[in-house]
Amino acid sequence: xxxxxxxxxxxxxxxxxxxxxxxxxxxxxxxxxxxxxxxxxxxxxxxxxxxxxxxxxxxxxxxxxxxxxxxxxxxxxxxxxxxxxxxxxxxxxxxxxxxxxxxxxxxxxxxxxxxxxxxxxxxxxxxxxxxxxxxxxxxxxxxxxxxxxxxxxxxxxxxxxxxxxxxxxxxxxxxxxxxxxxxxxxxxxxxxxxxxxxxxxxxxxxxxxxxxxxxxxxxxxxxxxxxxxxxxxxxxxxxxxxxxxxxxxxxxxxxxxxxxxxxxxxxxxxxxxxxxxxxxxxxxxxxxxxxxxxxxxxxxxxxxxxxxxxxxxxxxxxxxxxxxxxxxxxxxxxxxxxxxxxxxxxxxxxxxxxxxxxxxxxxxxxxxxxxxxxxxxxxxx
Amino acid sequence: xxxxxxxxxxxxxxxxxxxxxxxxxxxxxxxxxxxxxxxxxxxxxxxxxxxxxxxxxxxxxxxxxxxxxxxxxxxxxxxxxxxxxxxxxxxxxxxxxxxxxxxxxxxxxxxxxxxxxxxxxxxxxxxxxxxxxxxxxxxxxxxxxxxxxxxxxxxxxxxxxxxxxxxxxxxxxxxxxxxxxxxxxxxxxxxxxxxxxxxxxxxxxxxxxxxxxxxxxxxxxxxxxxxxxxxxxxxxxxxxxxxxxxxxxxxxxxxxxxxxxxxxxxxxxxxxxxxxxxxx
Numbered sequence: 001x002x003x004x005x006x007x008x009x010x011x012x013x014x015x016x017x018x019x020x021x022x023x024x025x026x027x028x029x030x031x032x033x034x035x036x037x038x039x040x041x042x043x044x045x046x047x048x049x050x051x052x053x054x055x056x057x058x059x060x061x062x063x064x065x066x067x068x069x070x071x072x073x074x075x076x077x078x079x080x081x082x083x084x085x086x087x088x089x090x091x092x093x094x095x096x097x098x099x100x101x102x103x104x105x106x107x108x109x110x111x112x113x114x115x116x117x118x119x120x121x122x123x124x125x126x127x128x129x130x131x132x133x134x135x136x137x138x139x140x141x142x143x144x145x146x147x148x149x150x151x152x153x154x155x156x157x158x159x160x161x162x163x164x165x166x167x168x169x170x171x172x173x174x175x176x177x178x179x180x181x182x183x184x185x186x187x188x189x190x191x192x193x194x195x196x197x198x199x200x201x202x203x204x205x206x207x208x209x210x211x212x213x214x215x216x217x218x219x220x221x222x223x224x225x226x227x228x229x230x231x232x233x234x235x236x237x238x239x240x241x242x243x244x245x246x247x248x249x250x251x252x253x254x255x256x257x258x259x260x261x262x263x264x265x266x267x268x269x270x271x272x273x274x275x276x277x278x279x280x281x282x283x284x285x286x287x288x289x290x291x292x293x294x295x296x297x298x299x300x301x302x303x304x305x306x307x308x309x310x311x312x313x314x315x316x317x318x319x320x321x322x323x324x325x326x327x328x329x330x331x332x333x334x335x336x337x338x339x340x341x342x343x344x345x346x347x348x349x350x351x352x353x354x355x356x357x358x359x360x361x362x363x364x365x366x367x368x369x370x371x372x373x374x375x376x377x378x379x380x381x
Numbered sequence: 382x383x384x385x386x387x388x389x390x391x392x393x394x395x396x397x398x399x400x401x402x403x404x405x406x407x408x409x410x411x412x413x414x415x416x417x418x419x420x421x422x423x424x425x426x427x428x429x430x431x432x433x434x435x436x437x438x439x440x441x442x443x444x445x446x447x448x449x450x451x452x453x454x455x456x457x458x459x460x461x462x463x464x465x466x467x468x469x470x471x472x473x474x475x476x477x478x479x480x481x482x483x484x485x486x487x488x489x490x491x492x493x494x495x496x497x498x499x500x501x502x503x504x505x506x507x508x509x510x511x512x513x514x515x516x517x518x519x520x521x522x523x524x525x526x527x528x529x530x531x532x533x534x535x536x537x538x539x540x541x542x543x544x545x546x547x548x549x550x551x552x553x554x555x556x557x558x559x560x561x562x563x564x565x566x567x568x569x570x571x572x573x574x575x576x577x578x579x580x581x582x583x584x585x586x587x588x589x590x591x592x593x594x595x596x597x598x599x600x601x602x603x604x605x606x607x608x609x610x611x612x613x614x615x616x617x618x619x620x621x622x623x624x625x626x627x628x629x630x631x632x633x634x635x636x637x638x639x640x641x642x643x644x645x646x647x648x649x650x651x652x653x654x655x656x657x658x659x660x661x
Contacts, residue, residue, distance in 0.1 A: 099596035103611060291417060293442035297393070311417040312442035317518065317541070317548035319417065330415040334440075367399050367446060369421040369438035370414060 001344055003191040003239055006232045010193075013228035021225055022216060031227055038234025045237035046183070046200055047174030054199045054217045055230050059165040059186030060089035062199035063132075065210035065221065066161040066182045067093050070130045071102070072208035074159075077129040083107045083115065084325035086134050090163050091321070094132075103127070112274040113142040113326050121152055130159045135167035135183075139309055139322040139338060140273030141282030143171065150179025159205065165189055165197075169240035170247050170279045181205045187229065191342070192236035196229035246343050252280035254341050254350055259283045261354045266361050268374075270332050272323060283339040286323075286332035289371045290364040295337055298360045304353055309336040331370075385443060386477035392447035397454055400436040409496025411489055416518060416545075418445045418486065420493040422452070426501075432456050432464060437493075444483035451475045452490040461498055467491065468531050469543070484543045488528055514556050517549025522560055529564045535573050537561070552602065587650060588615050594649040599642055603628055610642070618653045620646060623660070634658070 019028035021035050036050070043050040056062045067080070067090065082094050084106045098104045105123045107115055115133070124131075131153045136143045146162055153160045161182040164173065168185040175183070182205065187196035201207055201220065213222020263269055268288040287295065292310030299306055307313070309320030311334060318324070319333040328336070339353070365371035375381040385393075402408075405423035412419030418441030427433040435457055437449040451472050456464045469487035473479045479487060499505075511521035528534060528543040537557045541548040547557050565572045582590065592612060600610055608628030613621040622642065628634055635658075643656040 098600065099593060101592040101596060101612060103609070289414070289440065291441050291445075294393070294446065297443050301394075310442075312444075317417075317545050330413075334414070334417045367396060367438060368440040369401075369410070369419060370440055372401070372438070 001191060001342075002193050002232070003236060005239060006192050006235045009235045010228040010232040013231055018227075021227060022214070035225060035227060035230055038230050041234040041238045042198055045168075045173075045241045046185075046198075047176045047178075048200055049203065051218070052175070052200055052203055054201060054220045055225065055233075056197040056199055056211075056221060057195060057223075057226065058197040059087075059163065059184050059189075060197075061211070062184030062186070062197045063087075063089040063161075063163050064093055065199050065207075066184060066201075067097075067130065067132055069207045069210050070159045070161070070182070071097070073206035074129045077127050079103045079105070079125055079127040079129060081105045081107065081120065081123050081128060081131045081133075083109065083133055085109055085113065085137055085139075085322045086132070087138055087163055087165070089165075090132055090134065107133075109325050111327050113137060113140050113272070113322075114274055114277075115144060115149075117145075117148065117152065120149065124153070124156050124158065128156070128158050130161060132161040132163070135162045135164035136171070136279050137273070137322060138166040139320055139336075140284045140326075141166075141278035142273040143167065143277045143279060145277075147179060154179045166279065169244070170281055172244060175200060175202065182207075187233045187236060190233070190236045190240050191344075192233045193229055196226060196233045198233070243343055248280050251341050251343055251345070254345055254347065255281055255283055255339075257347070258339065258341070258350045258353060259285070261350070262357065265354065265358045270328070272326065272328060272336060281341045283341070285337055286328060287335040287337065287361050288331045289368050289374060290335045290361060292334055292336055294364050295335070295360060298363070299357070302352075302356050304356070307338045307340075309338070310334040383443070383480050383483070385447075385480075388451075388475075388477045389443065389447045389479065392450040392476065393443040396437075396446055396450040398436050398450065398457075399438065401438055402434060402436050407497040407501030409493045409498070409500055411492045411496055412440070413519075414440065417441065418489055420445070420449050420489050422449075422493040422497045424456070424497060424501075426461075429460075431458055431460050441486065441489075442483070444479055444486040445489065447476055448472050448479070448486040448490045449493075452494060456494065461501070464494060465498055467494060469528070470532060481542045484532070485545050488524075488543050492524070514560070515544075515546035515549070515553045517553075518545040520544050520546035525557060525560050526564045529561060530568060533570070535561065535565070550601065550605075552598070582651065590650045591615060591620060591646060591654075594646060598649070599645050602641070603637070608637075613659045618651065618655055620654055620656045621659045622656060624658060 017031050019031045021028055021032035039050045039053050042053050080102055094104045107119050109115055133144055133149055135146055150160055159181050162180055163184045165184055165186045169190045181202045183200040185198050188194040209220050211222050216222055216225055270286045272284040272286055292308030293312040296306055296308055309323045311317055311319045314320055323333045323336055402423040402425050406426045408423045410421040421438045424432050424435040435453045437453050439446050439449040455467055455475055469491040472487040472490045511523040513519055514522050514525060525540055525544055525546055532543055534540055537547050537554050540546055540557050547554050562572050595612055603610055607626050609625035611623045611625060613623055624634055638656050638658055646654045
């Protein structure tokens with residue numbers, strides 16, 4: 001949800017302070033000041049300089065800009081390294097580049113969702129322009145060793161970008177101590193509204209603008225600034241920095257409680273991804289022999305909102321590419337469910353889920369031909 | 382968020398005839414865990430050979446469960462001859478309609494019924510009798526042709542909605558187009574044109590088309606086997622490539638180049654293309 005404090009600071013910029021910050025008059029200029037303040041808050045949140053912050057419309061735009069903007073700056077080199085588990089905002093850009101004649105290397109992951117850094121080392125060539133690897137996976141919550149990867153990539157002088165949309169606000173980020181050249185974040189994961197994002201670009205990084213237009217964002221991203229949303233994002237970053245601790249204590253405890261109880265009460269449940277190196281708020285589980293969309297609809301009827309990696313919910317006809325890349329077995333791939341928690345959740349809500357989820361799974365297993373088959377094979381029927 | 386009719390929601394939340402009949406007269410199963418949907422249908426006949434009792438078990442989404450439930454309600458009391466005439470459209474209509482992307486669930490219903498009736502009659506209709514067109518979802522030419530005929534399908538996209546064929550890697554699209562053309566001709570219906578006239582290409586157009594075909598068709602296929610390919614240069618009708626990954630030390634690399642890469646480029650770009658390997 002959008003934090004109430006964020007909504008509150010945004011409203012005046014629709015009704016009163018609606019001047020264009022690029023204008024020469026005072027009415028617009030006063031808004032420019034507030035935009036600068038918001039930029040400082042975002043910079044502070046990321047451990048960066050304000051001049052390194054570029055506002056965009058969303059995480060997807062930040063990713064597109066980072067990748068295409070870098071490639072445009074190095075036209076003679078045509079190799080990009082990424083992973084098989086990226087968000088489509090990175091993955092589909094790579095697919096598009098592949099069709100345009102670029103060579104794309106997609107690093108694979110193991111059953112825990114973990115990368116093999118030797119595979120990365122072997123993939124780097126003198127033709128490699130960019131390495132783009134997500135900070136934390138949006139489906140499983142698995143966190144990649146970005147700084148370790150950074151050491152490897154930067155030792156070859158190759159540009160290094162990360163999609164940190166899912167990680168921001170949940171784990172500490174400090175660009176001063178980082179080897180990253182670029183980083184993407186999005187407002188809607190930070191309790192700011194949907195429709196605002198940031199691309200962090202380290203000073204001195206070669207970058208060609210993706211959105212070409214006026215001189216906004218120091219010529220790095222054209223387009224009249226989305227003032228109310230920028231102000232909102234500034235506030236959201238300020239809050240996120242303050243709540244980082246709570247995310248890693250209270251929210252982590254809620255997540256662990258929910259996950260433990262689910263595993264306890266529902267047989268044949270698998271956890272997707274490394275249970276140690278992952279975000280504190282994500283529960284990604286798979287229930288064997290039942291399908292995701294059915295589970296989600298029954299949960300939705302009870303006011304519980306979750307997501308799934310099943311084929312029917314993925315927007316294509318195949319289950320999530322992340323689960324496939326991890327080699328999650330067929331018995332479970334279509335039955336995957338993700339719960340994402342935040343500081344706005346409470347234990348009572350976890351208890352509510354724990355009460356209603358097991359009967360839902362059992363109900364669908366009673367309709368499924370494979371559950372009885374499984375019980376028969378186990379001699380339980 | 383799917384826009385489901387009230388009837389679909391009803392049959393999902395309160396499915397009729399869930400279960401498995403012991404010692405059924407007919408039993409049919411289609412789909413699999415891998416596919417993401419599966420239907421097991423069993424029925425029992427009365428003395429007059431009408432379907433007295435019919436039950437289903439389904440693994441799948443709301444549309445799949447609702448389609449199965451609807452199917453059992455439709456066929457109850459019918460003779461086998463009458464039941465055999467039930468189409469996937471009947472199932473969809475019974476439910477007040479299904480989203481286009483979910484039409485394949487109604488097709489699954491009809492296929493399970495067909496399999497159960499064939500089982501009763503002792504007919505063995507196995508997939509081995511037909512050619513598998515779509516490897517991602519294991520869809521045969523017979524299934525595709527049947528869907529085209531029953532639902533007046535014209536495009537590959539529609540075939541995907543009704544059978545899932547072509548919804549994965551997309552490599553079977555040309556084959557599906559060929560089936561559409563063939564079946565629609567047999568039906569006496571108009572065939573949508575899909576192969577544009579081969580215009581003379583300028584150099585720039587040819588280079589772009591070569592790059593495009595490599596990136597869209599050829600390289601993904603090589604990658605599926607751990608291989609890769611780099612485009613080095615294009616001179617006239619000669620395309621110079623370097624094989625990478627497992628292709629670079631594969632004994633069949635020459636065959637891959639000539640029988641696959643060259644053939645594909647000739648199909649999509651120009652008949653006179655010659656592919657040559659550049660070795661470092």
